[in-house]
Amino acid sequence: MTVAENMGFALKMAGVARADRDAQVGRAADILRITELLGRFPKELSGGQRQRVAIGRSIVRKPKVFLFDEPLSNLDAALRVNMRIELSRLHKELGTTMIYVTHDQVEAMTLGDRIAVFNKGIVEQLGPPMELYNRPANEFVATFIGAPRINLVPRPPAAGAAAPHVALWNALAGNAPASAQRAGLRPEHLHLAPAGQGIPATIALAEHLGDSSIIHLRVEGIPDLLNAKVGTEHSQCDAGQTVGLAPDAAWALVFGADGRRLP
Secondary structure, eight states: HHHHHHHHHHHHHHHHHHHHHHHHHHHHHHTOOGGGTTTTOGSSSHHHHHHHHHHHHHHHTSSEEEEEEEEETTTTTHHHHHHHHHHHHHHHHOEEEEEEESOOOOHHHHHHHSSSEEETTTEEEEEEEEEEEESSBBBBHHHHHHOOHHHHHHHHOSSOOHHHHHHHHHHHHSSOOOOOEEEEEGGEEEEEEESSSSSEEEEEEEEOOOOOOEEEEOOOSSSEEEEEEEGGGTTTTOOOOOOEEEGGGGGEEEETTTTTOOO
């Protein structure tokens, strides 16, 4: 069947007259910007065009709710971005509820009005994207949302703790409840200072992305590497360098032993 016949197939089965069927298919094609494709066959379409035709088959039925189950997972990166834009535009234009399942947190953050984060069948948190990002309910949500992932600093041991570990903990969680076991800070809030200033750290790896850099840092006493997302002013950073850390403690989060975020 052609694209037009595919999109109108459900209407044909429902007994809708040919003229009405063609009109509804034409309106859906205009919304999806695929009018010029109506006479083509599926084998003549690209992956993104096929996705839009599939959505068009739903639109003509005028559903109350759209259910999308990882609709972009088989597309290449550039096409995924284009289809995200198209779906967002479509949502605003139709005003229809869309429930969208994805494992891609970028899709969730860019498309969702509200996000439900599931973990083993349990809804860990439900809310607007930036609420989940800035005020995660627990460590699971905090680590799932955001790339690079949030830095987690464990509470230093009572004895024998390394001085840089203690200094970073005090900077992030100095006023936290005694029950706090880990402190979290997003990479964009972990700033770099020249060596000899701030909290000492060693660069393990520098990933220069052009407009920004991801600096992976080793801090004495902390088992996991920390990540700092910095601007082009640090494009000369390289592995092995010693730098200082200047965390923006206003953005710090603290978590208890059960993983829940504490006040």
